[in-house]
Amino acid sequence: MDTSITNEAEESGAAQPAVTEPTGDLASDGSGQDAGVSSTINVAGAAPEIVEDQNTDDLRLILGEFEGPLDLLLHLIRQEQINIYDIPIARITDQYLRYLQAMQEMDIAVAGDFLVMAATLIELKTRMLLPRDPFAELEEEEDPRLDLVNQLLEYQKYKAAAQMLWSRATVERAVFKRAELETDKNNPEVAVGVFDLLRVFNEILARHKEEVLMEIEREEITMAEMLERLRNMVMSAGELNLRTFFERARSRRELVLAFLSVLELVRTTEIRLFQRETFGEIIARVAS
Amino acid sequence: MAESMEQFNEEEMDLELAAPDEEFSEIEEASGETDRNQGAGAPHSIQSSAERMAIIEALIFVSDEPLSARTVADVLKEDSNAIEAAMAELAQEFNARNGGLQLREVAGGWQFATRPEHHEHVRAFLKSRPSAKLSLASLETLAVIAYKQPITIPEILDIRGVQSPSAIKTLLDKRLIVARGRKETVGRPMMYGTSKEFLIQFGLKDLSELPSIEDFQDLAGGSA
Numbered sequence: 001m002d003t004s005i006t007n008e009a010e011e012s013g014a015a016q017p018a019v020t021e022p023t024g025d026l027a028s029d030g031s032g033q034d035a036g037v038s039s040t041i042n043v044a045g046a047a048p049e050i051v052e053d054q055n056t057d058d059l060r061l062i063l064g065e066f067e068g069p070l071d072l073l074l075h076l077i078r079q080e081q082i083n084i085y086d087i088p089i090a091r092i093t094d095q096y097l098r099y100l101q102a103m104q105e106m107d108i109a110v111a112g113d114f115l116v117m118a119a120t121l122i123e124l125k126t127r128m129l130l131p132r133d134p135f136a137e138l139e140e141e142e143d144p145r146l147d148l149v150n151q152l153l154e155y156q157k158y159k160a161a162a163q164m165l166w167s168r169a170t171v172e173r174a175v176f177k178r179a180e181l182e183t184d185k186n187n188p189e190v191a192v193g194v195f196d197l198l199r200v201f202n203e204i205l206a207r208h209k210e211e212v213l214m215e216i217e218r219e220e221i222t223m224a225e226m227l228e229r230l231r232n233m234v235m236s237a238g239e240l241n242l243r244t245f246f247e248r249a250r251s252r253r254e255l256v257l258a259f260l261s262v263l264e265l266v267r268t269t270e271i272r273l274f275q276r277e278t279f280g281e282i283i284a285r286v287a288s
Numbered sequence: 289m290a291e292s293m294e295q296f297n298e299e300e301m302d303l304e305l306a307a308p309d310e311e312f313s314e315i316e317e318a319s320g321e322t323d324r325n326q327g328a329g330a331p332h333s334i335q336s337s338a339e340r341m342a343i344i345e346a347l348i349f350v351s352d353e354p355l356s357a358r359t360v361a362d363v364l365k366e367d368s369n370a371i372e373a374a375m376a377e378l379a380q381e382f383n384a385r386n387g388g389l390q391l392r393e394v395a396g397g398w399q400f401a402t403r404p405e406h407h408e409h410v411r412a413f414l415k416s417r418p419s420a421k422l423s424l425a426s427l428e429t430l431a432v433i434a435y436k437q438p439i440t441i442p443e444i445l446d447i448r449g450v451q452s453p454s455a456i457k458t459l460l461d462k463r464l465i466v467a468r469g470r471k472e473t474v475g476r477p478m479m480y481g482t483s484k485e486f487l488i489q490f491g492l493k494d495l496s497e498l499p500s501i502e503d504f505q506d507l508a509g510g511s512a
Contacts, residue, residue, distance in 0.1 A: 067425050070449035113450045153505070154447055160504035161431035162424065165490060169422065172491045174407030176414070178349070178400060 069117030070155040072099060077152075084152060087145055089128050093121040124148065196275070197242075200282055201259045204246040208255065226257040227264060230284075234271055239285040242273070334364065341378040344371065345391075354397025354488065395487035396494060422458070429455040430464060434486070435501045438468040438479035456480070464489065 066072040076095045077084055100114055127144040143149075221229075229248075234240045242262060249255040262284065265271045272287040334340045343364065348355045357375055361368035375398055382391040389400050402410050411417075422430070425448075432444050441453050459465045468481040487494065 067428055068448055068450040113452070116451070117449065151449065155449060157501055157504040158428055158431045158435070158447060161435060161498075161501060162427040164499065164504075165427050165431055165434070166422075166424075168490045168492075169427075171404050172489060173421075174404035175491065176402040176407070176410050 069114045070152060074152060074156060085149060089125045089145060093125045096121055196282060200242055205255060221254055221257060223257055226261040230261045230265060234284050234286055239283050242282045242284055340374050344375055344378055348398050349400060354395045354399040356397040393493045394491055395484050425455040426458050430459055433465055433480055434482050434498060437481035440471050440477040440479050
């Protein structure tokens, strides 16, 4: 038994560590169409890719699509064409550690889950190397690999189920439901609350604070004038992004007046506020 | 400023009072008309099965989410079995046309939807890009939850062999999963299950439409 394991280790030492394809259709399809969404990490082999993160200015190195240590292990088993019920632990451990090393060189953050599995594999390898207890009963000892194999088999089922879900979702994405009607309950056009308004107001206020302003001459605008301005702006365009309206205000006082005038016209039902999407821009429209 | 506000208040009060009255009288007038025409305040009773199907079709069209037979039965005040049969017949008739729309059963109700084969043109018209996809991690997590629900976070992570629950938050944010009470065990951890939104987004009538998880064993176990 000892010798066979050593052989395996040597073999794999000579073998190419390179893996040139991602884990499956899922991976290639998924990243091909929208790299921005994937938050997963690939390992050595698949052509590394530097991607601009849309939210931050960071550059991200996308290496592949291993979802976790079990995924990587399954991939290695498939690649080495190993029988899952009889995994040559030494060889697989060796391959696994190789990947881990490559991963750590690329992206240290991934290592957590993968290191736990590495420890498990090394422990298994050690236990497999230990000679059998010669005084033990003849009955079959429990294979130390059994837990891992069961875990892999269980995981494999859900991985396949995930692929099923993926293809279902792909079909569903090609199916469109009717556009929203005016009568729909969840029509976002009624979704603007006082707090949404306050939020926009606060945002603008904060922005104003940052700008150093030199006040040359105080030009007082009255509430009535502000109301008129809002009316005109909404009427002339039919609808008005409130941000545009607030941004025209040149002083804190004007901003407050602008805010009040929005509240006022909503109260008098001259204008109606709505959003096109949750947390979207607030738009004022002439109430019909 | 205070003055002008007050002024507005007064004007507005008048408007507010006036508006509902007007609307109300209009509605009364309208319903009065139907009274004369139909001889009853409520919608008239349905005469034929063709009419029933037509009405159901209209209701499905205006409903913003999949419409269940029970809801229709409540509205039409008819037996829900009869409605269910009518809906099935309607769907068969409608889909036989093989037009641009399909009438399909999803999340326990019926809805109109385009056929996937026309997606390119529909998308071009809507100027929409394919919506954001779930990551593999999220899909795996979703698969585990779909088949093992209700299930706790540690149990999910255990099956996936990872330690980060971030995919679960993504699924919660997308409303694909919901909390399903607590497990009566140490710490009473929260359990999760799939939502109605899950059925809708994956085009499923109900959970039983998912293939058995054991079927995947056959598919997956073939590596020898």
